[in-house]
Amino acid sequence: MTTVQKGENVYNQSQNFWDSYIKGRPSIPQSFFDTIFAYHASHNGSFTTAHEVGAGVGVHSPRLAARFPHVLISDIISSNIQLARTRLQSHGCYSFKTSSLEDTIDLEAGSVDLVFASTMMHFTDVDAAVRAVHHQLAPGGTFAAGLYGTYALHEGRAQEVWARIVRWICSNIIEKYGLDDRAKQILQNEASGLDSVGLPPELFTPAQRYDYNFPQRSTLRDMILPKQYGLETIDRVGAEDVVVKDGWDRGWCSKQGVEGLKGIASTWPHDDGDEEILGLWEELRVVVGEGEVEGGWMVSLVLASKK
Template identity: 75%
Template sequence: MGGQKGEDVYNQSASFWDSYIKGRPSIPDSFFSTIFAYHASHSASFSHAHEVGAGVGVHSPRLAARFANVLVSDIIESNIQIAKARLQSLGCYTFKASSLEDTIDLPPASMDLVFASTMMHFTDVDKAVRAVHHQLKPGGTFAAGLYGTYALHEPEAQRVWQKLVQAICNNIIQRYGLDNRAKTILANEAAGLDSVGLPEEYFHPAQRIDYNFPQPSTLKDMILPPQYGLHPVSRIGRRDEVVRGVWDKGWFSSLGIDGLKGMADTWPHDEGDGEIVELWEELTGVVGEGEVEGAWMVSLLLATKK
């Protein structure tokens, strides 16, 4: 399957998306409240929002609760068809099959807020940022979230879980033939949202917040298979406000082995891979029939268009 684009990893069936929605975090109200409060402090308009790279519009209803009109876009046409079936009866939505980079064709200054959920690492970041700037109104908000990985608080369980997540990442690389593209995607994801540079001529200084990181390097250590020798790149602006070490228990949960497997099902990998099977057996031996507490590691980027 060599040569496929990274986005094709999420060109999946409706049943996959059902599992994805069940296995991904239940985003606490505090996360969206932070975004909406930030936007309200810079703009009085809650007319038009755009969820980019939306998959099947997983978070679009949360935007529709505050914005009168929500555009749902994704690069995969079949995802947009599923989004239409899920959302058309629920609110005022429009739909567009497009990459974020190609939404440069939207009318200029037409959006109050652009929301990107766990997808910026798949983009050509500079082109994506230009497209966001193009479609935002002056004073509009770019809000990007990343919640791609879960960390366990029990040390031995975390040790095995980290190896398992690395093995799944490696399996996805091999399964989808992403050897060339994966280096950029994984390095950007491992940087949280620090890899998203926002030119000073486009945006006011950004806020960058990390939640629930046990150690600053935990995300990098979990998702970068060591054999690739990758290093995250930071593009934090010199005047950006950076906040680390924030804990939000809204992202915490206690999970047994079935819950952890449900979470892993949101990554389209080969469950029969020998290394992965062995690591599940090892983790099952550690967790047993009980539960372990953990939390999603979350990055949030907020910026206002000049």
């Protein structure tokens, strides 16, 4: 039986939380999935079975089901899988599995054409997770990992206050769930984008790695890796990987007022009644006023094909 660890418990939440999560997280532009599907087709991948791992309640599974007649949905939290069943069971193309990504090494070898990991690789034992992905992929199958968990504002003063809000939320989550060695690893992985995911060259073709919408290269790290913990980011990019940094995709950008930013903040499970966070929200309201400021989700995408 899969054991849920403290890191995963951050997203062991109620239906109300997941309703807020779906509302507050980005509406992923179709161009993102088009890039994944085009890559998969260019490597002669079959469009039969896709696997969304760490899927929560299957937020993105319908996007995969548009191209794959069978989609396996897995998550380490059994209640998330039950919610996914409730949301999606009327469609016959889905099957469900309660499991960590690492434990899906028990799937039949070569039985999956595409593994899609959405904003979850930082929660895994990365090396074990990558081995499980390789095991289940058919030759020529695609591993597609995305990370788009943090929103940044483009106006300097508003971003400075917003960054302090996000740092406070990260510290609050740390205080709530603890900072053992595993939690430190999760933080470092997330702050590294997907550079923390190393893909052995004997198992995968050189990866294509994309970063979009980063105001500065250090913005993600500075927002979610509190300096007081003395942690560093991780770089496991392969020597032959194709790296595309500093790109922009306006499909991930939007204009938000303070209430919209609160909606984004609600997708991180934290205590929002603290006097300090209330003061930060008021400070942001003074800067933004009743208007809106432009911002965008910082996005990383890694694509690789099984040899």
